[in-house]
Amino acid sequence: MLLPRENITSLVLCFYALLLVAALLFVTVKKLPKIRGEPMSDAPPGSCGLPLLGETVQFMAAIHRGRGFYDFVQSRRLRYGNCFKTNIFGITQVFLSSTASAKMILNNESGKFTKRYIRSIAELVGDHSILCASQQHHKLLRTCLGNLFSTASLSKFTRQFDESVVQSLEGWGDGDIVIILNEALEITFKAICGILIGLEDGDELKTLQKDIDCICKAMLALPLRLPWTRFRRGLQARERIMRTLETITSERRHRGISQDDFLQHLLALIEKAYCDVDLPRLTDGEIKDNILTMIIAGQDTTASAITWMVKYLGENQKALDILRAEQLHFAKRISPGSRLSLEDLSQMPYASKVVKESLRMASIVPWFPRLVLQDSKIEGYQLKRGWTVNVDARSIHLDPSVHTNPHEFNPSRFDDESKPYSFLAFGMGARTCLGTNMARAMMLVFLHRLVTSYEWEVMDSDSTLEKWAMFSRLKNGCPVMVKRLADHTTPV
Numbered sequence: 037m038l039l040p041r042e043n044i045t046s047l048v049l050c051f052y053a054l055l056l057v058a059a060l061l062f063v064t065v066k067k068l069p070k071i072r073g074e075p076m077s078d079a080p081p082g083s084c085g086l087p088l089l090g091e092t093v094q095f096m097a098a099i100h101r102g103r104g105f106y107d108f109v110q111s112r113r114l115r116y117g118n119c120f121k122t123n124i125f126g127i128t129q130v131f132l133s134s135t136a137s138a139k140m141i142l143n144n145e146s147g148k149f150t151k152r153y154i155r156s157i158a159e160l161v162g163d164h165s166i167l168c169a170s171q172q173h174h175k176l177l178r179t180c181l182g183n184l185f186s187t188a189s190l191s192k193f194t195r196q197f198d199e200s201v202v203q204s205l206e207g208w209g210d211g212d213i214v215i216i217l218n219e220a221l222e223i224t225f226k227a228i229c230g231i232l233i234g235l236e237d238g239d240e241l242k243t244l245q246k247d248i249d250c251i252c253k254a255m256l257a258l259p260l261r262l263p264w265t266r267f268r269r270g271l272q273a274r275e276r277i278m279r280t281l282e283t284i285t286s287e288r289r290h291r292g293i294s295q296d297d298f299l300q301h302l303l304a305l306i307e308k309a310y311c312d313v314d315l316p317r318l319t320d321g322e323i324k325d326n327i328l329t330m331i332i333a334g335q336d337t338t339a340s341a342i343t344w345m346v347k348y349l350g351e352n353q354k355a356l357d358i359l360r361a362e363q364l365h366f367a368k369r370i371s372p373g374s375r376l377s378l379e380d381l382s383q384m385p386y387a388s389k390v391v392k393e394s395l396r397m398a399s400i401v402p403w404f405p406r407l408v409l410q411d412s413k414i415e416g417y418q419l420k421r422g423w424t425v426n427v428d429a430r431s432i433h434l435d436p437s438v439h440t441n442p443h444e445f446n447p448s449r450f451d452d453e454s455k456p457y458s459f460l461a462f463g464m465g466a467r468t469c470l471g472t473n474m475a476r477a478m479m480l481v482f483l484h485r486l487v488t489s490y491e492w493e494v495m496d497s498d499s500t501l502e503k504w505a506m507f508s509r510l511k512n513g514c515p516v517m518v519k520r521l522a523d524h525t526t527p528v
């Protein structure tokens with residue numbers, strides 16, 4: 037007898053649910069003795085929650101609440117201090133928030149730590165991603181990818197990005213309400229896809245943007261592959277992106293289509309490596325995973341940083357006045373209608389400090405995870421091999437013993453040299469952000485065009501963070517009312 041379609045679906049769902057419960061029970065029974073283990077007297081303070089589950093539920097609840105996932109860390113830091121442990125997704129996680137521990141972990145002179153992402157993130161960006169590479173392989177990938185961020189390519193990128201910003205800003209009318217995050221996401225996505233794979237317009241770009249968004253939302257989800265889960269949707273989006281990249285790559289190879297972008301440079305590297313065995317050899321899988329990684333690492337982060345920067349400036353008139361004076365003065369020195377160069381950006385001292393201060397206060401990437409490779413001691417506490425340690429950059433950025441009045445937006449604090457390991461917006465050590473200069477360039481260009489063309493008023497000062505976002509991203513996107521400057525010195 038044939039069952040109706042709904043009944044079949046219910047049966048399949050029940051089957052999956054039973055499978056899941058059975059798997060959980062199996063792992064619990066196997067792991068329980070290890071999890072309970074002998075308590076360590078010098079272990080960091082904190083609670084590892086329930087067996088197997090740990091504090092995953094509390095972590096997921098924090099992601100779902102308005103104050104965002106960082107709230108989970110902050111509340112424990114207040115309870116336990118600069119070093120505490122918890123357990124998320126079955127892994128013991130230690131959070132550390134002193135400059136000394138940041139130095140020890142990120143510098144990694146002892147070789148006891150390596151980069152570690154939770155499994156869901158690793159699966160979504162791919163095994164060949166620079167984010168997941170072993171220490172040895174990471175060096176090779178970093179050399180190949182690092183070459184792409186040369187001064188020449190950044191110079192070209194800066195001019196193109198400026199053109200794009202100018203065009204977008206021209207579309208704003210007097211009195212318009214603009215959602216800065218939406219504008220910034222669109223401009224940065226277009227610019228990054230342009231320089232990476234030569235895709236700047238059209239339906240393909242729109243589909244890609246939707247898929248990237250899907251992956252970003254799946255990064256902090258429970259890694260369940262069931263049909264209706266956020267994680268599964270993220271994996272499907274990843275598959276679609278891989279297919280698109282395959283098509284573009286094959287067109288370049290077989291139809292001789294050539295463009296001046298990162299993908300073309302990476303393909304040329306493969307060709308060269310066929311003739312010269314000493315050259316690093318990348319596989320197609322590495323190219324695809326790392327193009328995806330750079331889109332994810334570069335777009336959301338930079339767009340969020342721009343959004344916070346506009347909000348902080350809109351709420352700090354004094355800093356905005358100093359900045360505008362600097363930028364209008366600078367605008368008089370460049371010919372009207374010309375595009376900004378990389379060199380121009382090096383002549384904006386106060387704007388550079390505004391960028392730095394915004395990144396400090398926003399802490400777009402709030403903490404950096406590393407896997408403990410050998411038992412070690414830190415701040416007097418014992419760390420076990422297999423645990424994950426997280427450098428809590430956000431706490432360091434907001435620590436009053438590191439930065440005076442840390443909640444005050446004060447770009448001039450960077451007039452003096454900062455204390456070592458006190459500014460970690462782009463990380464530190466061998467894993468420092470590859471796109472630091474590119475991100476800074478985008479923020480400075482946007483800043484210059486905005487303050488020399490418009491005044492703005494922040495319409496909603498709510499600082500709630502977006503749920504499920506991997507990076508600190510404003511939920512309201514920072515709506516501002518814009519008004520063209522009366523004395524518009526730099527006609528765009």
Ligand code: HEM
Nearest residue numbers: 333334337338341400401404461462463467469470471475
């Ligand atoms: C304001 C914008 C950005 C911020 C705040 C930011 C922040 C960071 C941080 C903190 C790390 C290191 C994480 C760790 O040590 O665990 C990192 C790594 C990385 N970032 Fe960025 N980033 C930004 C923009 C970009 C851009 C524009 C790109 C490239 C298009 C990029 C590509 C990368 C890559 C590939 C890595 C991995 C480096 C490695 O593991 O060797 N980022 N980023």
